[in-house]
Amino acid sequence: MAAILSLISSFKLVTNENIPQKGAKRASEFIKQYDNIKHKAFSSVRTTKLQVKTSIEKTSLIRQMKVLVSYVESGSVDNALQLFDEMDKRSSFVWNLVIRVLTNNGFFVEALDLYDQMCFKGVRADKFTFPFVIKACGGCLDVFEGQKVHAKLFIVGLDLDLHICNSLILMYAKVGCIEFAEKVFDEMPVRDLVSWNSMIQGYILVNDGLSSLECVCKMQQHNFQPDRFTIVSALHATSLVCSVLKGKEIHALVIKSKLQCNEMVHTSLLDMYGKCGNICYAERVFNMSSCIHVAAWNAMIRGYALNGQPFESFTCLRKMQENGLKSDYVSLINLLPSCSQVGSLLSSKTVHAYAIRMGFLPHIVLDTALIDMYGKCSEPKLAKLVFDQMHQRNLISHTTLISALGQNGQYRDALRIFFDMWSDGFKADAMTITAILPVYYEIASLREGKQIHGYVVKLGICSNTYVLNSLTYMYSRCGDLVSARDVFDGILLKDVISWNSIIMAYAIHGYGEISVSLFSEMKKKGVNPNSSTFVSVLTSCSVSGMVEEGWNYFTEMKIEHGIDPCIEHYGCMLDLLGRVGDLNKAKELITKMPLELTSRIWGSLLAASRQHKDVELAEFAAKQILSIESDNTGLYVLLSNLYAETGRWEDVRRVKSIMESQNLKKTVGLTMVDIKDKTFKFKDQDRSHEHSYLIYNVLDIILKDPYNNLIKFKPVDLLKKKSKSADWHSVRLAVCCGLISTPIGSPILVRKNVRICEDCHDVMKKISLICHRKIIVGDSKIFHHFEHGQCSCRGYW
DNA sequence: TTAGGGTTAG
Structure with missing residues (x-):
């Protein structure tokens, strides 16, 4: 101056x-x-x-x-953005801070937008920018954007930066590209503890517990000591491979590293023992700890539910509250599977009400767990209600509802949700496909099932074992055994469900011998059968009348595999004894059963009695069913048919009168046939098809054919007072529609919603003989393959 | 200024 x-x-x-x-x-x-x-x-x-x-x-x-840094560190995204807007000069440091606050608070798309703006304004992204940008790519599951950023790293010479590579490993693992993560890891000139932890965590993200655990070993060989993050990941990996032995090794490492008092490690230990099926060890670890926190209690609640101890789960919640700890929303999420296991709607609703009172709802995970719980408690309407009231939905909530509706027979609603999900922009994944496929084979045609297969290919999940297992079963249930086998053969990693699906596929198509040979092959490949495998194998024996083999498998199940027979296994054995007419042994088996007798069991005896025209035994079985459920329509229809077949017309009228008084209506029979890109549905005496005249003429010609002696005289026709209705049953109309619409010699596939009647069964044999066509008829129980005048079921169904 | 975490839904 x-x-x-x-x-x-x-x-x-x-x-x-x-x-x-x-x-x-x-x-x-x-x-x-x-x-x-x-x-x-x-x-x-x-x-x-x-x-x-x-x-x-x-x-x-x-x-x-300084203010901006404080906003970033406290996670005040709005304040940080406002200050950022007010700043005249923005260095790369400032841009990095704002990208960081967005990424760390889950605003991945916004973080990537800001990064684009930064580049557009000519601000140079540096080694501090990229870790957050890469994390945002992983958060968005945007592999394309991630690869673009990765490519830029080579241009700016940051492709080998330690921290950036650590971020790349996790990003690639998050989007499922574990090979790229491995490549980044392998090519790193220098690795630190975070690099190893990122790779270990990366394998977990793609559910590869084994590789994760191998990585833990390699890390130690490279003289890196595991820290709490390594241990938590290793315990998670152990749960994935479900190995208590490996879990105990990691537990020893926890003690050696003096990490057992760390809350995260402690919770992970409890979780691991619970998930590996060793709840006793979890209890020991839990009881040995002096300071028990909410997450530990929650892990125990979950552990009991996972190990089929729902009451202990409830006790755990009570004890937690007695210890002065407040349950949180995770406690309830973990408790809900126990509610469905107990099967008490009252307790389920109580937990739901408690969640509302505590202000935990709406919460996307808790709401989804409630949908699942109501679905498993056979309350699809309540499941839908929870879904409708959700503020936010995602792919999992949609999939859970689809499962809940599908499992409870609400097929149309399940399909509606599936299509709504698509229009709302959610892309189905393997779990969604696995949930919707059973709906397809219940109500849709083979044509629609094939469309779903096309979707699976388009979605890029055609190598997923769960999806392929469902497709195998879908094809078999839609009548296409050849495609079912093709899908099964293409499964690279066949699990026990893959084998169960194909064994059951051949069983329901009446090829029991192939089923049991597949069962032998499965065992040779080292796959251990489970309870469901034996349901499939015993069904095979039943449909093919293999009595001795059936008893052998029934014994093998318990002796060699330690599987206690359940009601389904007994049902199969009864079907088998009924098929060969050994009704006395069937009765004896029922009296020796150590389980509560269900209508399914008595239904098997009733069906066998009807097949062998034993009216007295049928009436006894019917009485037993009535004592369990009074509105079993099938029971009355079966009994009525038996009375008609044995000429007991007065009893037929009596049964019909009971049905009318109880307002029980016989299921309307429907048969579907796919012709090119259309599915045609026929009712009995249907004339809605545009070529009905031709269909009826063809049917008349067939019925008048000299081969007519193949069709047995049926007393039930007398009851119909010479009406032509039996001649015009839906299955015959559908097959004739197939005959006039498909090339000569090609097979015809139709599906029915009820059992095929004996009359139609004979007509099908005749059509296959005189038209030289293979006719496949799927009814509500099995598929009948008619060829050269014979049926694969050999007259028993 | 940098990376990574436990108990949580299909």
Whole structure:
């Protein structure tokens, strides 16, 4: 400032009055000098003013940055964004901070948008920018964007940066590209503990517990000591491979590393023992700890539910509250599977009400767990109600509802939700497909089932074992055994469900011998059969009348595999004894059964009695069914048919009168046939098809054919007072529709919603003989393959 | 300023 004042005072001295008269040249030089001084003086004033301004701005910027850092560290996204907007100068440091706050708070799309803006404005992204941008790509599950960022790293020379590579490993694992994660990890010039932990965690993200555990070993071989993050991941990996032995090894490592008091490690230990089916060890670890926190109680609640101890789960919640700890929403999420296991709707509703009272709802995970629980408690309407009231839905909530509706016979509603899900922009995954496929084989045609197969290919999940297992079963249930076998053969990693599906497929198509040979092959491949495998194998024996083999498998199940027979296994054995007419042994088996007798069991005896025209035994079985359920329509229909077949018309009328008085209506028979890209449905005596005239003419010709002696005389026809209705049963119309619409010699596949009647069964044999066609009829129980006048069921169904 | 975590739905 002093220099400025001195300059100004010297400027005052230089005036025209002071210029010497005779020294014009000197004066001119003098003036020039003064001009220079004047210019310099102004210049200096300007610079100084700028310096002051810059200094003030700098102080303000530092203050703004300090505030911004505090917003970022406290996760105040809105404040951080507002301050960012107000800032005139934004260095890459500032951009990094805002991208970081967005990423760390789950605003992945917004973080990527900001990164794009940063690049557009020419601000250079640095080694601090990329870890957050890569994390955002992983958060969005956007592998395409992730690869774009990865490509840029090569251009800017940051492709081998330690922290950036650590981020890339997790990003690639999150989007399921574990091979890329491995490549990044392998090519890293330097790795730290985080690199190893990221790779270990990465394998868990793709459900590869084995590789994760191998990585833990390799890490130690490279002289890296596991920390709490390594241990937590290793315990998770152990749960994935379900190995208590491996879990105990990690437990020893926990003790060696003195990490057993760490809350996260402690919870992970409890979770691991619970998930590996060793709840006793979980209890020991739990009881040994002095400081029990909410997460530990929650892990125990879940553990009991997973191990089929629902009452202990409830006790755990009560004890937790008695210990002065408040249950949280996770406690309820973990408790809900126990509610469905107990099967008490009252307790389920109580938990639901408690969640509302505590203000835990709406919550996307808790709501989804409630949908699942109501589905398993056979309350699809309540499941739908919870879904409708959700504020936010995702793929899992949609899939859970589809399962809940499908499992409870609400097929149309399940399909509606499936299509709504698509229109709402949710892309189905393997679990969704597994949930919807049973709905397809229950109500849809083979054509529609094939469309779903096409979707599976388009979705890129055609190598998923769960999906392929469901497709195998779908094809078999839709009547296409060849495609079922093709899908099964294409499963690279066949699990026990794959084998169960194909064994059951051949069983329901009447090829029991192939089923049992597949069962032998399965065992040779080292796959252990489970309870469901034996249901499939015993069904095979039943449909093919293999009595001795059936008893052998029934014994093998218990002796060699330690599987106690359940009601389904007994049902299969009864069907088998009924098929060969050994009704006395069937009765004996029922009396020796150590289980509560169900209508399914008595139904098997009733069916066998009807097949062998044993009216007395049928009436006994019917009485037993009536004592369990009074509105079993099938029972009355079966009994009525038996009375008609044995000429007991008075009893037929009596049964019909009971049905009318109880308002029980026989299921309307429907048969579906696929012709090109259309599915045609026929009712009995249906005339809705545009070529009905032709269909009826063809049927008349077939029925009048000299092969007519194949069709037995049925007393039931007398009851129909010479009506032609039996001649025009839906299955015959559908098959004739197939005959006139498909190339000569090609097979015809139709599906019925009820059992095929004996009359139609004979007509089908005749059509296959005189038309030289293979006719496949799927009824509500099995598929009949008619060829050369014979049926695969050999007359028993 | 940098990366990673437990008990949570199909």
